[in-house]
Each structure stands twice: as C-alpha cells, then as structure tokens.
Amino acid sequence: MKEKPxxxxxxxxxxxxxxxxxxxxxxxxxxRITVSQLTERADVNRGTFYLxxxxxxxxxxxxxxxxxxxxxxxxxxxxxxxxMRAAERDxxxxxxxxxLELWQRNADFCGLMLGPRGDPSFVLRVKGLMQAxxxxxxxxxxxxxxxxxxQVPREYLIAFVSSANVGVLQHWFASGCRQxxxxxxxxxxxxxxxxxxASTGLVKSGGSSKP
Amino acid sequence: MKEKPxxxxxxxxxxxxxxxxxxxxxxxxxxRITVSQLTERADVNRGTFYLxxxxxxxxxxxxxxxxxxxxxxxxxxxxxxxxMRAAERDxxxxxxxxxLELWQRNADFCGLMLGPRGDPSFVLRVKGLMQAxxxxxxxxxxxxxxxxxxQVPREYLIAFVSSANVGVLQHWFASGCRQxxxxxxxxxxxxxxxxxxASTGLVKSGGSSKP
DNA sequence: CATTTTATTGAACATGTTGTTGATTATCGA
DNA sequence: TCGATAATCAACAACATGTTCAATAAAATG
Numbered sequence: 001m002k003e004k005p006x007x008x009x010x011x012x013x014x015x016x017x018x019x020x021x022x023x024x025x026x027x028x029x030x031x032r033i034t035v036s037q038l039t040e041r042a043d044v045n046r047g048t049f050y051l052x053x054x055x056x057x058x059x060x061x062x063x064x065x066x067x068x069x070x071x072x073x074x075x076x077x078x079x080x081x082x083x084m085r086a087a088e089r090d091x092x093x094x095x096x097x098x099x100l101e102l103w104q105r106n107a108d109f110c111g112l113m114l115g116p117r118g119d120p121s122f123v124l125r126v127k128g129l130m131q132a133x134x135x136x137x138x139x140x141x142x143x144x145x146x147x148x149x150x151q152v153p154r155e156y157l158i159a160f161v162s163s164a165n166v167g168v169l170q171h172w173f174a175s176g177c178r179q180x181x182x183x184x185x186x187x188x189x190x191x192x193x194x195x196x197x198a199s200t201g202l203v204k205s206g207g208s209s210k211p
Numbered sequence: 212m213k214e215k216p217x218x219x220x221x222x223x224x225x226x227x228x229x230x231x232x233x234x235x236x237x238x239x240x241x242x243r244i245t246v247s248q249l250t251e252r253a254d255v256n257r258g259t260f261y262l263x264x265x266x267x268x269x270x271x272x273x274x275x276x277x278x279x280x281x282x283x284x285x286x287x288x289x290x291x292x293x294x295m296r297a298a299e300r301d302x303x304x305x306x307x308x309x310x311l312e313l314w315q316r317n318a319d320f321c322g323l324m325l326g327p328r329g330d331p332s333f334v335l336r337v338k339g340l341m342q343a344x345x346x347x348x349x350x351x352x353x354x355x356x357x358x359x360x361x362q363v364p365r366e367y368l369i370a371f372v373s374s375a376n377v378g379v380l381q382h383w384f385a386s387g388c389r390q391x392x393x394x395x396x397x398x399x400x401x402x403x404x405x406x407x408x409a410s411t412g413l414v415k416s417g418g419s420s421k422p
Numbered sequence: 423c424a425t426t427t428t429a430t431t432g433a434a435c436a437t438g439t440t441g442t443t444g445a446t447t448a449t450c451g452a
Numbered sequence: 453t454c455g456a457t458a459a460t461c462a463a464c465a466a467c468a469t470g471t472t473c474a475a476t477a478a479a480a481t482g
Contacts, residue, residue, distance in 0.1 A: 006480090007428075007478090007480080008478085008479070009428085009429050009430070009477090009479065010428095010430095013429080013430080029268075030241075030242055031241055031242055031267070031268055032268075034467090034469090035468075036467085036468060036469085044430085044431095045430060045431050045432070046431095046432095046468095046469095046470095047430080047432080047433095047470095047471085048429080048430055048431075050469095050470065051429075051430080054470095055469090055470090056242070057240075057242055115331065115335075116331050116332040116335050117331070118331045120325075120326065120327050120328065120329045120330070120331055121327040121328070123331070124326075124327050127378075151401055152398050152402060155386070156382055156398050156402075157407055159378045159381065159382035160375045160376075160379055160402050160407055161375070161407045162378065163374050163375050163377060163378020163379070164371045164372070164374050164378065164407075165371075166378075167338075167370045167371055167373065167374020168367055168370055168371055168374070170370065170374065171366060171367055171370035175366070187363050187367050190362055191363060191367075192407065194406065195405065195406015195407060196368055196371055196372045196375075196403065196406060199362050199363045199368065217450095218449090218450065218451080218457075218458070219449085219451095220449065220450065220457085220458050220459070221458070224458085224459080245439060245440090246439075246440075246441090247438085255459080255460095256459060256460050256461075257441095257460095258441095258442085258443090258459080258460070258461080259458080259459055259460075261441065261442075265441095266440090266441090
C-alpha cells in the first residue's frame with residue numbers, strides 16, 4: 001500500500017513546491033497561480049513540475065490527500081464512549097488532542113485551506129470525517145425506536161455540529177493558533193455537550209445526561 | 212448610490228454570463244474556467260466580456276456583491292429581542308424566514324458558492340454578517356461584568372454558532388432545498404437556543420431562560 | 423570509491439489564452 | 453426616425469501550457 005519516494009531529490013522538490021504553493025495561494029488565491037510562477041518561486045525547473053504533477057490542482061490535491069490520510073487514521077482511534085466519559089469530567093479527550101496537534105503541525109497548509117483562499121472541497125471532506133463519528137455517537141445515545149422523533153432532522157443536527165466544530169478550527173487558525181490543542185479540545189467538548197448557550201456558563205442546562 | 216444599467220442588452224449579456232459561470236463552476240470549479248469557455252457557453256463575444264468585467268474573478272465578485280448587498284439589507288431588519296421572543300414560542304422568526312427566501316430565490320448561485328466548488332471568502336463574509344447579529348445577541352443577554360467569565364471564549368462561541376448555521380444552510384442546498392424556508396428557520400432557532408444535544412428532544416435542558 | 427541509476431535542468435516547440443484595439447453592425451431609448 | 457451605445461469580428465503581441473530530448477547533476481548501490 002505504501003510507495004517509496006525515498007530519493008532525497010524528489011523530496012526536496014516536493015517540499016519546495018508545497019511551500020511555494022502555500023505562499024502563492026496566500027498572496028493571490030488558487031485561481032491566479034500558474035505553473036511558471038510556482039516553479040520560479042520554488043526555484044525549480046518548470047519541466048520538473050510536470051514530472052510529479054499534472055497541474056497546479058493536482059499538486060494541491062496530493063498534499064490534501066496526505067493530510068487527510070493522517071487525519072483519518074487518527075480519527076479511527078476515537079472511541080465515542082471514551083469521548084463522552086471525558087466530556088463528563090470536563091476534560092479534553094486525548095484522541096481529539098492528538099488530532100489537533102496534527103492540525104497544528106501542518107498549520108501553514110491547513111490554515112490556508114480553511115481560510116478565505118482555501119478549498120471548500122477540503123473543508124467538506126474534513127466535515128465528512130467528523131460526521132462519521134457524530135453519526136456513531138448519535139446512534140449510540142439514541143435508541144433506534146426514537147430516531148424518528150427528533151425535534152430536528154438528524155441530518156441537520158449532524159451538519160450543524162460538524163460545521164460548528166470546523167468553525168472552531170477555522171477561528172483557531174485565523175487567530176494565529178494562540179490556544180494549545182488541549183485548550184481547543186476542551187472548548188469543542190464543552191460546546192458540543194452543553195450547547196452554545198449553556199456554554200456561556202450563565203444559564204443552567206441539563207447537558208449530556210445518559211438516559 | 213444606485214447605478215442604472217438599464218439597457219436591455221447589457222442586462223441580457225450579464226444574465227447569460229452569470230448563468231454560464233454557474234454552469235462551468237459546477238462542472239469544473241473556478242480554477243479551470245477561462246474567459247473563452249465562458250463567452251462561448253454564454254454565446255457572447257469574448258470582447259464583450261471585457262466591456263463589463265476585468266476577468267473571471269471580477270465577474271464572480273460582482274455577482275457576490277449583489278447577493279451580499281441584499282442579504283445585508285435584510286439582516287439589518289433583524290431585531291434580537293423579536294428573535295428571542297419567537298424562539299421561546301418555538302416559532303420561526305419572520306425576518307430569518309425572509310432571508311432564507313432570498314437564499315432560495317438565488318439558489319443556483321448561492322448553492323454553488325456554499326458547495327464544494329464554491330468560494331470560501333464568500334462563506335466567510337456570510338458568517339461575518341451573522342456574527343454581527345450574534346455579537347448583539349450575546350451582549351444583550353450577558354451583563355458586561357460577566358462577559359469575561361464565560362466558560363468558552365466569546366470569540367469561539369460566536370465562531371461556533373455562525374459556522375453551525377452556515378452548515379445548516381449548506382446542508383439545505385446540498386440536499387436540494389427540500390425544506391421550506393420556514394422549516395429551516397425553525398431548525399436553526401431550535402439548534403441555537405437549545406443546543407444540538409437538547410434539540411434531539413431526548414434530554415432535558417434549561418434552554419434559553421433569561422437571567 | 424567507482425558505477426549505475428535516476429532526478430533535474432535547459433532549450434525548443436506548437437497550441438491555446440489573454441487583454442487590447444479599431445472598424446463595423448445591431449439594437450436600444452427617446 | 454435617429455442619435456447613442458452595446459455587441460460583434462478580426463487581428464495583435466505577450467504569455468502560459470504541456471511535451472520532447474539531450475545534457476548534467478546527484479542520488480543509491482555494491
């Protein structure tokens with residue numbers, strides 16, 4: 001399953017192109033970027049670009065796949081029951097913290113992708129990863145015979161929560177990653193479990209009580 | 212403040228180009244679109260395009276401005292107190308319904324912009340409009356001396372809620388606008404006021420109770 | 423270290439897009 | 453009907469594209 005681009009030269013080239021892409025996207029947005037600009041900025045021969053990528057979008061997508069792959073792996077380690085237990089103790093769930101650390105490690109690229117010059121399809125895929133977990137959680141908490149009686153359609157509930165958490169991520173990056181992954185994880189946990197209003201701490205709420 | 216492009220010819224041209232843009236963006240995404248494709252699809256001379264727009268992005272942005280302008284006008288008619296009163300009666304707030312009707316009227320363009328081939332900067336500006344209102348609401352509900360004691364930083368709270376609602380919008384469009392604006396407005400109201408968990412209707416919650 | 427393998431370079435090519443221009447035609451508003 | 457103006461058409465140089473090939477540089481290997 002795993003390929004070997006072990007040659008240091010290709011590694012160097014790809015790093016340079018990735019960096020150049022991030023820079024140029026932050027400056028102009030994806031639409032205005034040309035292969036010529038890209039290779040000039042990266043100080044790489046234009047022909048070399050085509051040895052690795054079909055076009056600018058292909059470059060972008062290959063980087064995305066890399067990040068999303070790792071993200072998906074870490075996501076698989078989430079156990080919904082552990083998450084709920086952590087939430088009850090008002091502690092950040094460790095698996096979530098590790099995911100946020102991954103985000104932080106790729107802050108340059110990820111911050112770009114989630115920002116105004118980013119890629120909506122990337123954001124949608126991130127939401128998709130999240131929704132799989134939320135679906136589990138929901139099915140876990142709600143007995144099947146009651147699934148149809150929700151006050152809000154399940155699909156909208158899931159769309160709401162996943163989008164909300166991506167919003168938290170976006171704000172984290174947009175404001176320069178001032179919080180630690182632990183802090184952000186705690187913020188997310190509180191908002192999901194007790195809802196935005198109750199999370200002000202100013203009104204009472206039943207919160208997450210198991211039936 | 213208001214210009215007059217009254218000539219039917221320019222109106223026709225702009226309509227055609229807008230339609231062609233939506234079609235091509237849905238097919239290829241913004242990056243791959245060329246002025247040549249655009250004018251060919253719209254059956255308009257290429258030179259004519261440059262009489263109205265600087266480039267493809269300029270075309271996109273002019274349409275965005277139009278929509279965002281109307282959106283902002285309708286947004287100004289929101290009164291936070293009315294909104295909260297409607298929420299307590301579990302009814303959709305009329306001003307929100309009108310806004311959703313505007314979205315629906317421009318479904319082709321708006322659905323595109325909020326979707327996988329859309330424009331993140333547009334989405335951010337929509338969130339921005341929403342955040343202004345949320346800021347009002349928050350300041351309204353919470354006495355100034357308590358603003359620093361929130362369990363979750365205010366900025367994150369706002370990012371969470373605005374992003375969540377845009378997520379609802381996105382799901383509405385992505386699933387083909389099957390609900391009426393009234394229904395969507397009600398979904399939003401419930402989710403904001405009682406939080407995602409309580410909105411399942413399966414756990415009790417204090418909900419929106421004024422201090 | 424020497425050798426083989428492979429990535430990168432630089433130049434050239436036809437092709438297509440761009441943004442602009444000037445002359446012409448068609449359509450609009452009055 | 454008629455003057456104004458928008459749309460068309462053809463042509464332009466400048467630039468980006470995607471591909472090629474020989475030459476060169478730097479890797480991996482024994």
